[in-house]
Amino acid sequence: xxxxxxxxxxxxxxxxxxxxxxxxxxxxxxxxxxxxxxxxxxxxxxxxxxxxxxxxxxxxxxxxxxxxxxxxxxxxxxxxxxxxxxxxxxxxxxxxxxxxxxxxxxxxxxxxxxxxxxx
Amino acid sequence: xxxxxxxxxxxxxxxxxxxxxxxxxxxxxxxxxxxxxxxxxxxxxxxxxxxxxxxxxxxxxxxxxxxxxxxxxxxxxxxxxxxxxxxxxxxxxxxxxxxxxxxxxxxxxxxxxxxxxxx
Numbered sequence: 001x002x003x004x005x006x007x008x009x010x011x012x013x014x015x016x017x018x019x020x021x022x023x024x025x026x027x028x029x030x031x032x033x034x035x036x037x038x039x040x041x042x043x044x045x046x047x048x049x050x051x052x053x054x055x056x057x058x059x060x061x062x063x064x065x066x067x068x069x070x071x072x073x074x075x076x077x078x079x080x081x082x083x084x085x086x087x088x089x090x091x092x093x094x095x096x097x098x099x100x101x102x103x104x105x106x107x108x109x110x111x112x113x114x115x116x117x118x119x
Numbered sequence: 120x121x122x123x124x125x126x127x128x129x130x131x132x133x134x135x136x137x138x139x140x141x142x143x144x145x146x147x148x149x150x151x152x153x154x155x156x157x158x159x160x161x162x163x164x165x166x167x168x169x170x171x172x173x174x175x176x177x178x179x180x181x182x183x184x185x186x187x188x189x190x191x192x193x194x195x196x197x198x199x200x201x202x203x204x205x206x207x208x209x210x211x212x213x214x215x216x217x218x219x220x221x222x223x224x225x226x227x228x229x230x231x232x233x234x235x236x237x238x
Contacts (some may be wrong), residue, residue, distance in 0.1 A: 055173055
């Protein structure tokens with residue numbers, strides 16, 4: 001299955017998902033599937049959020065908390081969950097605020113190894 | 120109930136919780152309850168992580184995603200969940216990696232208004 005199909009599968013299987021992307025930890029998008037319009041620029045926000053992943057990684061490593069595998073940010077209009085796929089790439093799901101957070105985390109856990117196999 | 124008692128209640132009621140703190144968004148700790156030794160400096164890590172909360176807030180606000188209410192970082196040795204209590208303060212729970220994430224989020228949702236009433 002291609003990157004795109006794997007990302008699409010996540011979006012389709014998570015209630016409230018509006019986007020799923022594969023991104024470099026450097027913030028460069030590899031691929032992104034947008035499910036519906038939410039009235040804000042999700043792709044740009046995800047790029048901006050990728051710096052959080054880098055900052056969390058540096059802080060955790062500096063304080064001996066080990067590698068960062070997952071990060072989530074809940075804001076008024078969007079819930080974003082990111083999960084590391086490889087040391088250089090992570091996948092991210094953006095959901096409506098009342099979207100199914102647990103299902104998103106589950107789908108990412110299942111999909112990350114499949115994405116990794118395609119990298 | 121005092122700050123400390125409220126924080127203690129969270130630590131005691133969440134499986135795998137190692138610390139619960141009330142912090143300023145500027146990174147200054149108001150109070151912190153440490154449950155057990157995890158072999159890393161949790162308090163310093165939480166101060167470092169508070170910059171993530173500020174960065175997430177700036178990014179979300181700049182991209183019209185609204186205010187940030189919750190942030191979580193899962194690393195190899197620690198799971199940290201932060202929740203906004205007021206525009207200036209947030210509470211944070213640190214758990215062992217396999218700690219009860221759902222219960223931590225629930226306890227924070229219940230406790231945040233009580234902490235706010237004491238601020």
